[in-house]
Amino acid sequence: GQNIDQPTEMTATEGAIVQINCTYQTSGFNGLFWYQQHAGEAPTFLSYNVLDGLEEKGRFSSFLSRSKGYSYLLLKELQMKDSASYLCAVMDSNYQLIWGAGTKLIIKP
Amino acid sequence: DADVTQTPRNRITKTGKRIMLECSQTKGHDRMYWYRQDPGLGLRLIYYSFDVKDINKGEISDGYSVSRQAQAKFSLSLESAIPNQTALYFCATSDLRTGETGELFFGEGSRLTVL
Numbered sequence: 371g372q373n374i375d376q377p378t379e380m381t382a383t384e385g386a387i388v389q390i391n392c393t394y395q396t397s398g399f400n401g402l403f404w405y406q407q408h409a410g411e412a413p414t415f416l417s418y419n420v421l422d423g424l425e426e427k428g429r430f431s432s433f434l435s436r437s438k439g440y441s442y443l444l445l446k447e448l449q450m451k452d453s454a455s456y457l458c459a460v461m462d463s464n465y466q467l468i469w470g471a472g473t474k475l476i477i478k479p
Numbered sequence: 480d481a482d483v484t485q486t487p488r489n490r491i492t493k494t495g496k497r498i499m500l501e502c503s504q505t506k507g508h509d510r511m512y513w514y515r516q517d518p519g520l521g522l523r524l525i526y527y528s529f530d531v532k533d534i535n536k537g538e539i540s541d542g543y544s545v546s547r548q549a550q551a552k553f554s555l556s557l558e559s560a561i562p563n564q565t566a567l568y569f570c571a572t573s574d575l576r577t578g579e580t581g582e583l584f585f586g587e588g589s590r591l592t593v594l
Contacts, residue, residue: 378519401580412569412585413522420580457521461581471521 372396374470376458381476382448390443390456390473398463404432404443405457407472413457416443445475453477482506485570485586493594498557500589502570510573511553512583513537513545515566522569528553560593567591 375393382388394402401420405413419425419434419441431444443456455472462468483504492498502511513525524537526545534545542564544556557564570586573579 403580403582405583410567410588410590412587413583414585415582418580418582465575465581466524467581467583469522471519 372460372462372468374458374460374468376456376470376473378471379474379476381478382445384448384450384477384479386448387444387446388448388475390445390458390475392441392443392458392470394439394441394458394460394468394470396460396462396468399436400461400463400465402432402434402441403459403461403467404430404441405459407455407457409454416456448477450477450479481587483570483572483584483586485568485589487589488587489590491592491594492560494561496560496593498560498591500555500568500570500591502553502555502586504551504570504572504584506572506574506584507550508572508574508584509550510575511547512571512573513543513553513555514569514571515539515564516569516588517566525555525568557591560591562593565591565593 373395404416407413417432424433429446434441455474457472458470459467486501509530512527514522523539528547546554568589571583575581
């Protein structure tokens with residue numbers, strides 16, 4: 371079966387750096403997405419990786435290793451507004467998105 | 480105005496009632512989706528449509544039906560609502576034409592409570 375694993379919850383301190391990991395087993399691979407979702411709101415797109423390596427976008431970076439079935443989202447200079455859930459999703463060979471359950475990130479002052 | 484609009488945003492109803500959630504989009508995307516989200520379970524796909532004449536079941540389609548009235552409109556119906564359909568429902572669109580990633584664009588969500 372297809373599976374996406376990510377930690378349920380993480381806690382970090384304002385101003386610090388946090389890395390959220392995602393491992394996947396899917397039928398084929400056509401890209402990996404990271405979304406941010408604040409409580410009760412819609413998910414919003416953060417990043418897309420289809421080739422191995424690091425994609426940097428401001429304070430957020432996303433890394434992909436297709437051979438290991440592994441990705442991480444790196445958040446730098448954490449701000450209180452970064453408190454949210456972070457969803458990892460993989461597009462399989464049928465171009466369907468397989469979603470992880472999300473990682474709830476709690477930022478403490 | 481939002482590119483993907485859902486109505487209603489909140490609805491409280493009783494067991495056995497018929498409910499329709501509507502979704503419209505101005506992005507010109509062919510692909511539309513309905514998801515439900517429950518705490519701790521992430522997003523689960525109910526139905527999806529790749530064009531007006533194409534409707535497909537997702538992983539949790541039982542108890543739901545959909546209608547793709549036009550490219551821009553995709554509605555979700557609960558023929559006889561039950562309490563375990565209480566959830567946050569999202570409509571989404573995507574575009575997989577050449578050069579596009581297939582990123583999903585979400586509506587603001589419809590919170591449904593079935594008593």
